[in-house]
Every structure is written in C-alpha cells, then in structure tokens.
Amino acid sequence: MKMTGAKILIESLKKEGVEVIFGYPGGVVLPIFDSLYDAPIKFILVRHEQGAAHAADGYARATGKVGVCIATSGPGATNLVTGLATAYMDSVPMVAFTGQVKTFLIGNDAFQEADITGITRPITKHNFLVKDVKELARTIKEAFHIAKTGRPGPVLIDLPVDVQQAEAEFLYPEKVEIRGYNPTYAGHPGQIKRAAKAISESKRPIIYAGGGVITSEASEELKELAVKNDIPVTMTLLGLGAFPATHRLALGMLGMHGTAYANHAIMESELIIAVGSRFDDRVTGKLDEFAPHAKIIHIDIDPASVSKNVEVDIPIVGDAKDILAKLNKAVKKPDTKAWLGRIEEWKKKFPLKYKDDDAVRPQYVVEQIWEATKGEAIIATEVGQNQMWAAQFYKFTKPRTIISSGGMGTMGFGFPAAIGAQLGNPKAAVFDIAGDGSIQMNIQELATAVANKLPVKIAILNNCYLGMVRQWQELFYKKRYSYTCLAGACPDFVKLAESYGAVGIRVTKKDEVRPAIDKALATDNVVILDFQVEKEENVFPMVPAGEAINRMIGDLA
Amino acid sequence: MRHTISVLVENKFGVLARISGLFSARGFNITSLAVGETEDPSISRMTIVVEGDDRTLEQIKKQLNKLIDTIKVVDFKEGEFIDRELIILKVPATAKNKKEILEAIESIGARIANAGAKTISVELVGDQTKIKALLELMRPFGLLEVVRTGRVAMSTQDKGLKIEGKPEVNE
Structure with a gap:
C-alpha cells in the first residue's frame, strides 16, 4: 500500500x-x-x-x-x-x-x-x-x-x-544487514579462560562495575560472580544499582567523590575486574598512579574502550551478561578472607558520614528519601553536589533506578529524565534530586509533568549556590565565589510549583524533612520539595582534580 | 611512527566528514588522506597516513572501525605494501634555463604536464623517495606551485582486501 x-x-x-x-x-x-x-x-x-x-x-x-x-x-x-x-x-x-x-x-x-x-x-x-x-x-x-x-x-x-x-x-524490512556494523557479543573463550584463571588465583580482587552491566542486564551474573567468590564490588555513578549497595560486599561508588574504602581498595587491589566501565578520569584520578599493583581484566562491548585510558592485561570484548555467565562457570573461589578483612577496617575507619546536627543537611534529606521510599524509588539527579549526595546516600539496590548524566554532566537533565522514567514506570515513586541551579535549567517541564499527570517529586537541595562550583572555589580558589551565588533572585519554588498546578512544600527545619517527603509521596501530583539546606555544605570525600584517588581531602578520609 | 592505513567505507555522502571529523575530534594527526571509488562502486577506499605511537594507532583503528560506515580497516605492515603519490609542480622557465629543466625532468623519470609561455608544469607518480627527490631537484629553479594527491597504497599480497565484517580485537 x-x-x-x-x-x-x-x-x-x-x-x-x-x-x-x-x-x-x-x-x-x-x-x-x-x-x-x-x-x-x-x-x-x-x-x-x-x-x-x-x-x-x-x-x-x-x-x-x-x-x-x-x-x-x-x-x-x-x-x-x-x-x-x-x-x-x-x-x-x-x-x-x-x-x-x-x-x-x-x-x-x-x-x-x-x-x-x-x-x-x-x-x-x-x-x-x-x-x-x-x-x-x-x-x-x-x-x-x-x-x-x-x-x-x-x-x-x-x-x-x-x-x-x-x-x-510501505514495506518494513524484517532484517537489517549493515556490512560495516557487526558488534561482538560472545566473549573470546581463550580470554575468558585466562580471566577465570586470574580471578581464581587472585588474593586482592575487586569488581569495578559500570553502566554496561545495567545496559546488558547482567546484574544477576555480576552478583553471582561477587557473592560466590567473595569479591568486593565498587561501582561507577552509572553502575550504581548493578549490585545492591546494602550488600556486605558493596563498596559504593569509587572515584572523585567515591567512598574512601572503595578508593583505597581499588588502589591496593592486585586484580581489577572491570565490567562495562571505561576508566573515566573521574574514576581513575591521576592515571599513572592508578592501581599500581593491579592486573586488569576488562569486559566491554566496545573495543575502543579497551586500553584507551589504562593498559589492560586481559581484554574481553563482548556482552557482559554472556561473558559473566561463562566466567561464573569457570572461576574457582579465591581466598579473599584477609583482603575482605582489610576492607572492613577501611569501612570502619572511613565511613561515609556528615555532621548530623539540627541543621537541614542535604545528605540527611537524601537518606530520608531513601528511608521513606524503602530504597524502591527511581532517582533521577541533576548535576553537581545534589548528584553526588544522591549517589553517596541513596542506597541503590536495583538496576535502572538511578538516572543521572554521568559522562556529559548535563545540568537540567534530571527533571525531564524523571518525567520519561515516570512515564515508563507509572507505578514507581520517581524523584528528581536537584539543586536550585540545575532545576532552573529545565523548569518549564513542570507544565509537561502536570499536564500528563506524571507525579514526579522534585527534591531541591536548595543552598542558593551553584554548590559544586562554589565548593571548588572554596577549596581551590581562595573562597572567591565568582558568580556562583544565586541568592537574591532565587524564585519562590512553592509559588512556582503552584503556578503550574503542581504542589509546593517548603522545608526549613530538620524535623519537617520526613513529614514533607511522606506528604509528597502521598500526593498524586507533581510536587516540588524546597529543602532549604545548609548553604556551604561540601561533598566529601573529594579527590582534587589530577590527584591519585587515594589522596582524598575532607576530614572524612 | 608513521603508519599507512587503508579504510574501506560505504560510498555515501558525509562519510569523508565522519572520518576527518573523527581525526580532529580525537586529536589524531593526518599526514595525508586520499579517497576514491574501488572495484565495487558502492565502496570507497581511503588511504590515510598518520603519525602516532602504537597505542594511538590502536585507538585510531578502533575508532575508525566503530563508525557504522566503515567496512574494513587495514594497517599496512612495513614491506608488505606499495604506495604511490602523484605530484604536479610548476617552475618558471626562461629560454636560458629551459634546457636544464628538461634535462632534470628526464633524469628523474618525470614528465611534462604542461609547457606554458613562462612556466613548465611537471608531473611524477612515485613513492615518497622519488617525490622527495623530484622536489629537491626542482627547488633550485623556484617552485611556483606544488600540488600532491596524497598517498594511495595497496598490499603486495596475492589476495584482495576481503570484506567479511570487521576484525575482532580479541586474538
């Protein structure tokens, strides 16, 4: 026809x-x-x-x-x-x-x-x-x-x-044949064998999981590899949810704002099992000092990601799910008891923490969202401090539950992305953890969310600053806060929400945090939660740009 | 180190931009690039000469392979290929030095592409040694204009460049 x-x-x-x-x-x-x-x-x-x-x-x-x-x-x-x-x-x-x-x-x-x-x-x-x-x-x-x-x-x-x-x-083709495009899915058996041997013989192995695990739906296989063999797991920002953060083997995120124990562990490991991750500079820190003792296995579907930033010892190009399943059959459990003991010490010595006083601390807000949603929500984030606090303090346990612009670091991404996530998961609680800067970059989408009855909850960690840039200015530019202060012209987010037909809730006291979140969850409409948080709170630990990732600043590392 | 890479690509508009854009976006330096149709009109072949260490070359090849329109990438091994380039150059010629110029051209096996009233244009097809020699030979006469096609290269092996999907990175 x-x-x-x-x-x-x-x-x-x-x-x-x-x-x-x-x-x-x-x-x-x-x-x-x-x-x-x-x-x-x-x-x-x-x-x-x-x-x-x-x-x-x-x-x-x-x-x-x-x-x-x-x-x-x-x-x-x-x-x-x-x-x-x-x-x-x-x-x-x-x-x-x-x-x-x-x-x-x-x-x-x-x-x-x-x-x-x-x-x-x-x-x-x-x-x-x-x-x-x-x-x-x-x-x-x-x-x-x-x-x-x-x-x-x-x-x-x-x-x-x-x-x-x-x-x-109109004739829709059944098949596609593009002669220049034939992705490799099955991992090379010889390479898988080599990797299995290396893992079986390792003393201080660590799994470094990225977004590729989630893309390839390989979480179960990853979990099997970790749990059966007692191998600790650290994740990139996009890898969060690939392995439950609540598991004893989970080390949280690594890198610039990673946990101190994840960073120490990867630096002292002697075998890195990288899965669907690409050794981004925010992860590795100073490249020539990165994980000096480690042999590296790199599982990735993109050959161009292999040995791009770090030299890889055992590359396995292919689909993570397929490769991990084959690895699981071939690996013999290594003895990692001493290694896990060492990591446990780091966990005790350098836990993720913040000042738990009467102030409205952004980390507390994120923790409360986690508790209130029983860790079941889909969390979109904007970019900056809000994003890092979400990554650190929301314990993601399932794949596809963190929606965050990792590589590009796009402010204004979180809210429209949350709208898309809500549409795909009508029954889920969907939050956008935002900053007062980022949210203003695509605030017009309030109309879209309200008109389509997509009840996204926007949690603004409002500090009247472009917080992450301000943090860098505080630490590396002698507190010269050049154009990072948004106070003075900050919109009234409650009125703003109302003007679009959404609900606005302002929170200025710590004891109002949880009731406000509960109220938002009970509201079948778009809600802006304007959390007026501590203004000059910093994201720690932090690895200064260009430093080795075990050289963290902040009294928490 | 200097490498000569042959890339088979779909003969479609925009492909050259994809390839050259990749080089500029990733900071790879192209020494020369030549493109033309192959025995199969739906496929173009690019000969790209690049400078870089082994790691850079590995990245270049992988990134080229990643392009959907790239069908095959071959990095020629030293001694296993022939390469040629066409050069045309123009020198001023007077009644006085014309004979000398013509002798020089003949001595190196180049040809006269055009004899103008006041200039002579010379053409030569050859490998880099020969092209360099011609340039040195003609420089004293004064080079008014030099134009080069960039190198094209082909393997000396008996089989042609087969298209059977992209090579795997795993050995």
Missing part, C-alpha cells in the same frame, strides 16, 4: 513497538504531526526540545527500551543537541527525528535550516539524512537496530518535509 513518508514513519514506529514519543511541533514537521493526531502512540508535548531529548533518555534508561523524540528543523533540532550528547556519552539507546527543509532547499540557508546531521555527527552513534521516501522505512529499521545493539547510543534521522509528504510503498 502506498502512503506518505509521515505515515510510513508512524507505521514504522508501530513496528518497532514504540509506546511513547516526546517532542515539539514546528513548521517542517507538520505532516508528521498531522499523522500523529490520530496515531495509536502516546505523544508527550514538552515545553522545550531539550526536555524531549532528556525525557526520551530517562525513559530509555529506566525501561531499557529505545527512547524516541522529535523536533522541527533549525532551532528545534539544535535544541536536541545537549540531549543527544548526554545520551551518547552514557550509551543510551535513542532515536531522534528532526524535520528538515525541502530537499531542494538544503544548503540554501532556508528559513529554520540547520545542518543537523553535520552538527550531531560527533555526538550520535550514527545519523541519517533521508532524501528519498523509498529509503525511509529501511532507514528507521537501521536506526533502531544501531541504537539498541552493541554499545547503545542515540541515532538521529533528519527528514526533509517533502520526503514526509511524498508517497511510497
């Missing part, structure tokens, strides 16, 4: 099982929006295209499905850029559609024209400009395939308006 490009798009999305699209209309996507008008796919109208990209991202992270967003050409498309870069850095499967000016106008500086495939080339896994409607269905099939396989990532499809209007026979 012949149909228009716009209709082919909808039919293709149905074939891909897409349940929801986040987006914003505009001139050259009118044909698509006309098809959406009576399409059986949920459409979430955001208030800024950046919100659409982050919401699609949050939806994808929380559900494991491909997030889909759509924007018009020019400014609509460029507004997606930060969202695509965020998803790319954190390997999130997304497909973004952008409108484009008519094919014969491309390159003419037409109204609302931007070379979006050119702009997004380095921040997408792949992108397409479809010039012929006959190519559309196959392109969409390929885009979804590329987005969700191998190391996932965002894919953009640019659609000129005349292609949306032109007609073609």
Whole structure:
C-alpha cells in the first residue's frame, strides 16, 4: 500500500513497538504531526526540545527500551543537541527525528535550516539524512537496530518535509544487514579462560562495575560472580544499582567523590575486574598512579574502550551478561578472607558520614528519601553536589533506578529524565534530586509533568549556590565565589510549583524533612520539595582534580 | 611512527566528514588522506597516513572501525605494501634555463604536464623517495606551485582486501 513518508514513519514506529514519543511541533514537521493526531502512540508535548531529548533518555534508561523524540528543523533540532550528547556519552539507546527543509532547499540557508546531521555527527552513534521516501522505512529499521545493539547510543534521522509528504510503498524490512556494523557479543573463550584463571588465583580482587552491566542486564551474573567468590564490588555513578549497595560486599561508588574504602581498595587491589566501565578520569584520578599493583581484566562491548585510558592485561570484548555467565562457570573461589578483612577496617575507619546536627543537611534529606521510599524509588539527579549526595546516600539496590548524566554532566537533565522514567514506570515513586541551579535549567517541564499527570517529586537541595562550583572555589580558589551565588533572585519554588498546578512544600527545619517527603509521596501530583539546606555544605570525600584517588581531602578520609 | 592505513567505507555522502571529523575530534594527526571509488562502486577506499605511537594507532583503528560506515580497516605492515603519490609542480622557465629543466625532468623519470609561455608544469607518480627527490631537484629553479594527491597504497599480497565484517580485537 502506498502512503506518505509521515505515515510510513508512524507505521514504522508501530513496528518497532514504540509506546511513547516526546517532542515539539514546528513548521517542517507538520505532516508528521498531522499523522500523529490520530496515531495509536502516546505523544508527550514538552515545553522545550531539550526536555524531549532528556525525557526520551530517562525513559530509555529506566525501561531499557529505545527512547524516541522529535523536533522541527533549525532551532528545534539544535535544541536536541545537549540531549543527544548526554545520551551518547552514557550509551543510551535513542532515536531522534528532526524535520528538515525541502530537499531542494538544503544548503540554501532556508528559513529554520540547520545542518543537523553535520552538527550531531560527533555526538550520535550514527545519523541519517533521508532524501528519498523509498529509503525511509529501511532507514528507521537501521536506526533502531544501531541504537539498541552493541554499545547503545542515540541515532538521529533528519527528514526533509517533502520526503514526509511524498508517497511510497510501505514495506518494513524484517532484517537489517549493515556490512560495516557487526558488534561482538560472545566473549573470546581463550580470554575468558585466562580471566577465570586470574580471578581464581587472585588474593586482592575487586569488581569495578559500570553502566554496561545495567545496559546488558547482567546484574544477576555480576552478583553471582561477587557473592560466590567473595569479591568486593565498587561501582561507577552509572553502575550504581548493578549490585545492591546494602550488600556486605558493596563498596559504593569509587572515584572523585567515591567512598574512601572503595578508593583505597581499588588502589591496593592486585586484580581489577572491570565490567562495562571505561576508566573515566573521574574514576581513575591521576592515571599513572592508578592501581599500581593491579592486573586488569576488562569486559566491554566496545573495543575502543579497551586500553584507551589504562593498559589492560586481559581484554574481553563482548556482552557482559554472556561473558559473566561463562566466567561464573569457570572461576574457582579465591581466598579473599584477609583482603575482605582489610576492607572492613577501611569501612570502619572511613565511613561515609556528615555532621548530623539540627541543621537541614542535604545528605540527611537524601537518606530520608531513601528511608521513606524503602530504597524502591527511581532517582533521577541533576548535576553537581545534589548528584553526588544522591549517589553517596541513596542506597541503590536495583538496576535502572538511578538516572543521572554521568559522562556529559548535563545540568537540567534530571527533571525531564524523571518525567520519561515516570512515564515508563507509572507505578514507581520517581524523584528528581536537584539543586536550585540545575532545576532552573529545565523548569518549564513542570507544565509537561502536570499536564500528563506524571507525579514526579522534585527534591531541591536548595543552598542558593551553584554548590559544586562554589565548593571548588572554596577549596581551590581562595573562597572567591565568582558568580556562583544565586541568592537574591532565587524564585519562590512553592509559588512556582503552584503556578503550574503542581504542589509546593517548603522545608526549613530538620524535623519537617520526613513529614514533607511522606506528604509528597502521598500526593498524586507533581510536587516540588524546597529543602532549604545548609548553604556551604561540601561533598566529601573529594579527590582534587589530577590527584591519585587515594589522596582524598575532607576530614572524612 | 608513521603508519599507512587503508579504510574501506560505504560510498555515501558525509562519510569523508565522519572520518576527518573523527581525526580532529580525537586529536589524531593526518599526514595525508586520499579517497576514491574501488572495484565495487558502492565502496570507497581511503588511504590515510598518520603519525602516532602504537597505542594511538590502536585507538585510531578502533575508532575508525566503530563508525557504522566503515567496512574494513587495514594497517599496512612495513614491506608488505606499495604506495604511490602523484605530484604536479610548476617552475618558471626562461629560454636560458629551459634546457636544464628538461634535462632534470628526464633524469628523474618525470614528465611534462604542461609547457606554458613562462612556466613548465611537471608531473611524477612515485613513492615518497622519488617525490622527495623530484622536489629537491626542482627547488633550485623556484617552485611556483606544488600540488600532491596524497598517498594511495595497496598490499603486495596475492589476495584482495576481503570484506567479511570487521576484525575482532580479541586474538
């Protein structure tokens, strides 16, 4: 049957099982929006295209499905850029559609024209400009395939308006064959054997788990490897939830704001089992001093991540789930008793802590959210201190429960991402742990959340500062707080919430914290919790930039 | 160390931008890059000459392989490939030195591409040694313009570059 490009798009999305699209209309996507008008796919109208990209991202992270967003050409498309870069850095499967000016106008500086495939080339896994409607269905099939396989990532499809209007026979391909794209899934048996031997013979092993464990749905296999063999587990920000934080073998997050015991453990380990993690600079600190005694096993689906930052002894390229399952069969339990004893001492000596006085401490707020939600909530975060406190004090026990911009560190990500996560998990309690700076970067999405009855709870750790930058200024720039103080023009967040039809609760005293959280949880609406926290609280421990990660500052390490 | 890499890519628009963008974004230096269609018109072949230590080269190859439009990447081993480049250069010629120029051209096996009223354009196809020798030989006459294609390279082995998916990194 012949149909228009716009209709082919909808039919293709149905074939891909897409349940929801986040987006914003505009001139050259009118044909698509006309098809959406009576399409059986949920459409979430955001208030800024950046919100659409982050919401699609949050939806994808929380559900494991491909997030889909759509924007018009020019400014609509460029507004997606930060969202695509965020998803790319954190390997999130997304497909973004952008409108484009008519094919014969491309390159003419037409109204609302931007070379979006050119702009997004380095921040997408792949992108397409479809010039012929006959190519559309196959392109969409390929885009979804590329987005969700191998190391996932965002894919953009640019659609000129005349292609949306032109007609073609709709034939959705059953299979995809891209001769230049064949991700490796099965780990090399010889390498797995070598790794198993190294683990079996190790004295001081440590598992360093990243977001790849979650992407590959390998948490159970990881848990088996750790628990059966008594191997401690530290996680990256994106790896949190891959292994329960409440388990005796869990060391929490490592790196710049990691726990002191995780950092000491990785530095003194003699075998690092890295799974789906990429030795980011926030994790390793000073590279030439990183884990000097350790042999490294690196399991990753992306060959380019192996031996990029640190030299790896046993690389295993492939799917973490498959490789861990095979490893579990081959590993003989090493004797780690003395090693675990050593780690226990560090845990006792350097616990994560904060001053538990009468003030409203941000860490206390996060702990209370954890208690109130019994650790079952999905926690999105913004970026900065709020993000690090969430990572340190919310004990994540399940995969896909922390939604945070790790690689890109995108402020303004958390709230729209929480909207996407809530949409994918209608029954879950979804929080955005925010700062007063970050939340103002995509505050307009309050309208989206309220209009679509997505009862996200926004917990603002409001210190009237761009807290993380202020912390660096305090520690490394002689307290010269250059443009990091937001006081004086801070909005009344309660009134702001109310103006959008949401609920606002202000908290100024410690004993109000828990009742406010409970009230928010009992409210079937979007709630802003404005926690007016201690203004100059710092995130500790902290490894100064460029230092070895066992050289932490703060009296807590 | 200098490496010569052959990259088979989809013959589509935008592919060159993907490759060159990758080099600039990741801080890799390209010494030369030449592109052209292959025996299969749907495939282009790029010959890229790069400088870098082993680790950088490993990253370059992996990143090239990561591109969806990249079909195959081959890093040629020393002594197992031939490489050629075309150079055209223009020197001023007068009645006085014309004979000397023509003798020089002949001595090195180059050819006259164009003889103008006041200039002679010379062409030569050869390996880097030969190209360098030509440049040295012609420099004294005054180089008005030099244009080079960049190197193209091919393996000397009897089999062609097969496309059977990308090579695995695991040995």
